Amino acid sequence: MANEYIDIETLKYLLYDVHELEDVVRQDRFKDHDKESLNMFIDSVKEFSDRELFPYIKEMDEHPAYYEDGKVIVHKQVDVIMKKSGEMGLISGTFDYDAGGLQLPMMVYTASAFIQDAANNHLPGYLGLTIGSAELIVHFGNANLNEIYVPKMLSGAWGGTMCLTEPQAGSSLSDVVTKAIPSDKGHYKISGQKIFISGGDHQYAENMVHLVLARIEGAPQGTKGISLFVVPKKRPDKNGDLTPNDVTTVADFQKMGQRGYCTTHLGFGDKDDCHGWLVGEAHQGLKYMFMMMNAARIAVGRGAAAITMAAYQASLQYAKERPQGRKLASDGKKNPEQGQTLIINHPDVRRMLLLQKAVAEGSLSLVLLASKYFDLKETLQDKDEKEKYGLLLELIIPMVKTYPSEMGAQAVSNGVQVLGGYGFCSDFILQQYHRDIRIFSIYEGTTGIQSQDLLGRKLLMENGKALKLLTNEIMQTIEQASKYDELKKYAAKLGDKLQLAQKVIGFLIGFAQKGDYERFLSDATPFMEFFSNITMGWVWLDIACHSKNALITAQKKYTEEFYESKIHTMKFYFKYELPKTNGLADILMNEEILTIAGEQEVFN
Structure with a gap:
């Protein structure tokens, strides 16, 4: 197994140099932090991950979570990460001081979680769901709920989940049927089932705090009638003693991947004794849940980017050690007397490795950019600037979730190919x-859902204001890149792609203006690929600008080879990936309609 899973220099370069974390830390909320203290935090997470996460990733796959006698049994490292993360502030990091948190920037939390995800993607989800459910209570719950649940969750003693999906509803949350009947004692009687609940039960949590979407008896149909409830596995009394709360673990789903990260089927109220407490106002549950969704979708993109990075490191190490074949001579022939060459010297292997590098590092940069927008949206005082970064965040979120997930899967597949037959064998990671990585394009809204969100909602938001803002950001990078002779032609290429995007968007919006929304959204997924590809071209041109500036000004924190590798990877992206937008544009502007159901059935 490879002995490294992350390029920590690249992480810090993107964090501090490209995305300028120190500027974000100047906001009042983060005034107690500086680069030195934040670096210490990141380094401590790396050390922790080296010791407690990475050594167990294969073991957790080979010995997955399982269901037995009404309980889910998980690997012992779940206990370690929950308790140690509570002590280290990995759960409480972004929370307010008043809630027991460290008030870390989202950028730093994202960087630290990226390290953990790359080390062992089966473990950080237990923390992430606990963080998400605690955030819901902090933001929308009353003082009593905050006092009872949040400290235990942030310490890692209690776990947390978010319970949305039901067997009959899937992603269609308007069809949620879990019931909530009010009692005269201040709580509600909850009854129903939830499926695909990540981290929903395990033997190392003293209690599990479920944030459950349910419909109060008599509530309106559809999403407007859904409320949010705290439903613990065990309900604490006024003395803090725990009593079973009629929450049943029905099963654990056995999966093709992330086998150490349990996924449960939960039943509520089988004995008519499941108590739930309303969070915030009635019928606002979906609104509350989706206010937390930006952070959740950043987390999904981050996890996919981290697996892509770990796979790249593993295949790169293999390519540097594996001799096979011989380099072609200038006459196109091989010399059988010449010794074998390492496979990293073969052009096709280098192509696959460069794709992995482009996707892994580019995805990480995109995720950190989203985290920066998140921090600025939350902390800036100027109303216009706050709105600007809020709109930019909303627009890129579907791509942040989708690009690392979809292209990450392709990149990892290339990693398998680099190893050849060994890549298919369980001896190698x-x-x-x-x-x-396959689940990441399904988590927190599938690729199809994210694509419809991007095209159908985000591009049209506030009469296209977010799109204009993003275009301005891209144009600034194009202008900067145009100052360097080596980058000029790439700046021009990206400018051409922006014009192509305008043409494609104009064509598609024409259908929306005619009221033909099914046709408008029918190719939303190809549009996601098209627009993400252009956005990633911007991300890579920005990285290249910072690298070129460091080389020219001699303000080098890293080696010359480090910066040159970033510029080279940008060039690779522009040669091998960005041109794919031309074919996608042809698809998107093709008048022929082939995927909308009509009178004649084509599947027979």
């Missing part, structure tokens, strides 16, 4: 990464 690549096949596990290939299985682990």
Whole structure:
């Protein structure tokens, strides 16, 4: 197994140099932090991950979570990460001081969680769901709920989940039927079932705090009638003693990947004794849940980017050690007397490695950018600037979630190919990464859902204001890149792609203006690929600008080879990935309609 899973220099370069974390830390909320203290925090997470996460990733796959006698049994490292993360502030990091948090920037939390995800993607989800459910209570719950639940959750003693999906509803949350009947004692009687609940039960949590979407008896149909409830596995009394709360673990789903990260089927109220407490106002549950969704979707993109990075490191190490074949001579022939060459010297292997590098590092940069927008939206005082970063965040979120998930899977598949037959064998980690990453395009809204959100909502938001803001950001990078002779032609290429995007968007919006929304959204997923590809071209041109500036000004924190590798990867992206937008544009502007159901059935 590879002995490294992350390029920590690249992480810090993107964090501090490209995305300028120190500027964000100047906001009042983060005034107690500086680069030195934040670096210490990140380094401590790396050390922790080296010791407690990475050594167990294959073991957790080979010995997955399982269901037995009404309980889910998980690997012992779940206990370690929950308790140690509570002590280290990995759960409480972004929370206010008043809630027991560290008031860390989202950028720093994202960087630290990226390290953990890359080390062992089966473990950080237990923390992430606890963080998400605690955030819901902090933001929308009353003082009593905050006092009872949040401290235990942030310490890692109690776990947390978010319970949305039901067997009959899937992603269609308007069809949620879990019931909540009010009692005269201040709580509600909850009854129903939830499926695909990540981290929903395990033997190392003293209690599990479920944030459950349910419909109060008599509530309106559809999403407007859904409320949010705290439903603990065990309900604490006024003395803090815990009593079973009629929450049943029905099963654990056995999965192709992330086998150490349990996924449960939960039943509520089978004995008519499941108590739930309303969070915030009635019928506002979906609104509350989706106010937390930006952070959740950043987390999904981050996890996919991290697996892509770990797979890249593993296949790169293999390519540097594996001799096979011989380099072609200038006459196109091989000399059988010449010794074998390492496979990293073969052009096709280098192509696959460069794709992995482009996707892994580019995805990380995109995720950190979203985290920066998140921090600025939350902390800036100027109303216009706050709105600007809020709109930019909303627009890129579907791509942040989708690009690392979809292209990460392709990149990891390339990693398997680099190893050849060994990549398909369980002795090597690549096949596990290939299985682990597949779920990320499904988590927190599938690619299809994210694509419809991007095209159908985000592009049209506030009469296209967010799109104009993003275009301005891209144009600034194009202008900067145009100052460097080496980058000029790439700046021009990206400018051409922006014009192509305007043409495609204009064509598609024409259908919306005519009221033909099914046609407008029918190719939303190809549009996601098209627009993400252009956005990633911007991300890579920005990285290249910072690298070129460091080389020219001699303000080098890293080696010359480090910066040159970033510029080279940008060039690779522009040669091998960005041109794919031309074919996608042809698809998107093709008048022929082939995927909308009509009178004649084509599947027979």
